[in-house]
Amino acid sequence: MVPVTAATAYGWSAVAHTTQRQVRSELELARASAQVAFDDRLRRARDAVAALARDPDLLRAHGRRGTPARCGPCSAARARPTSSWP
Secondary structure (H helix, E strand, O other): OHHHHHHHHHHHHHHHHHHHHHHHHHHHHHHHHHHHHHHHHHHHHHHHHHHHHOOHHHHHHHOOOOOOOOOOHHHHHHHOOOOOOO
16 A cells, blocks of 8 residues: 555656646746836837937927926926925
8 A cells, every 4th residue: 555655646746846847837938928028118118208308399398408308206306496394
């Protein structure tokens, strides 16, 4: 009875290791695919921002012709007056 139990345990262990390798391989393929998609979106976003930074109408609208337009919370925070609160 012991040899049958040992063989069964060994068989289940082998199946578990094979399944684990397969799952890891599938996860790695999914991660690589997601990275490629993310890199592509990042490239397209950078291209779009660069095109906006060169847009003369947008630059005129911001009153900073020839320099990249600033937007967002950082530039808005700089424009606010400081508080006199102690």
